[in-house]
Amino acid sequence: MDDNGKAEYFRHAWREYKVSGSTSLLESFSSGFIFAQMSAKAGLKKYGEDAKLCLIAEFKQLMDYEVFHGKNASKLSCHQKQKAANMINLIEEKINRGHTKKYPVIKARSVYNGKVQRGLYNKEETASPTVSQDAFLLTSIIDAIDGRDVAVTDIKGAYLNARMKDEVIMKITGPEVDIFCEMDPSLKRFVTKERKKRRVIRTVGQGIIRVCTVRVTLVRVIFVHIRKHGLCSKPI
Numbered sequence: 001m002d003d004n005g006k007a008e009y010f011r012h013a014w015r016e017y018k019v020s021g022s023t024s025l026l027e028s029f030s031s032g033f034i035f036a037q038m039s040a041k042a043g044l045k046k047y048g049e050d051a052k053l054c055l056i057a058e059f060k061q062l063m064d065y066e067v068f069h070g071k072n073a074s075k076l077s078c079h080q081k082q083k084a085a086n087m088i089n090l091i092e093e094k095i096n097r098g099h100t101k102k103y104p105v106i107k108a109r110s111v112y113n114g115k116v117q118r119g120l121y122n123k124e125e126t127a128s129p130t131v132s133q134d135a136f137l138l139t140s141i142i143d144a145i146d147g148r149d150v151a152v153t154d155i156k157g158a159y160l161n162a163r164m165k166d167e168v169i170m171k172i173t174g175p176e177v178d179i180f181c182e183m184d185p186s187l188k189r190f191v192t193k194e195r196k197k198r199r200v201i202r203t204v205g206q207g208i209i210r211v212c213t214v215r216v217t218l219v220r221v222i223f224v225h226i227r228k229h230g231l232c233s234k235p236i
Contacts, residue, residue: 036093040108041174043091047104051091054108055179058089062110063183065160068170070190076169084169085113089176112170155222 006029013025043051062068073081087110094105143150172180173194181188 037090037109038093040089040091040176043106043108044175047091047106050104050106051108052179054091054106055089055176056183058108058110059176059180059183061157061160065157067160070187071169072190073192080169083116084171085116087111087170087172087176088113089174112168 009025010029013029016022016025038046040051040055044055076084090109090111092107092109094107140150142148177191181191
């Protein structure tokens with residue numbers, strides 16, 4: 001769809017929202033055009049080497065933090081195999097950063113399919129909401145009144161910095177298996193066949209999984225580092 005088609009789709013979606021209050025078309029516009037993404041397999045087919053380099057960059061971060069190690073499938077119990085969830089790898093088209101067909105701007109993202117953990121934790125334990133605008137303004141006002149020195153930073157691979165105590169099994173399938181094996185040939189011995197598809201089963205020990213546990217651990221890690229530098233948290 002060209003730019004004119006997208007603009008017309010958005011106008012139609014906005015009219016639908018104004019008339020009926022339904023946001024379904026606006027959500028489709030957001031996910032389809034603003035946050036356009038596809039599977040790693042589709043991304044490799046569409047963008048070839050560029051997509052592969054993006055996946056390598058994403059996988060390298062996981063390997064640098066040593067978030068997993070290989071597990072021999074024959075040594076896993078039936079229960080462990082049933083509980084093993086897939087690693088989901090996506091290729092995102094960064095529409096808001098000038099992505100075009102001629103000059104693609106893409107990024108890879110890797111996530112764990114947490115469906116197998118649904119029902120184990122309540123929403124309060126797993127939610128990681130974005131700060132509200134009101135809360136941000138209020139804390140900014142307090143910072144100004146107190147004369148605080150405020151700094152904002154991004155923690156690279158934030159959840160990967162927090163160690164997990166539990167062992168969680170994850171399964172990697174598709175062309176990503178070959179990429180992992182190219183990056184670390186020692187993983188080839190863990191590759192097995194399942195329904196005519198190649199797969200790698202691994203144990204994962206850090207923040208790609210179990211966000212509810214890792215989120216709390218990450219906060220503790222941050223506070224430890226803050227105190228090491230002679231700083232302390234101040235309640236609002």
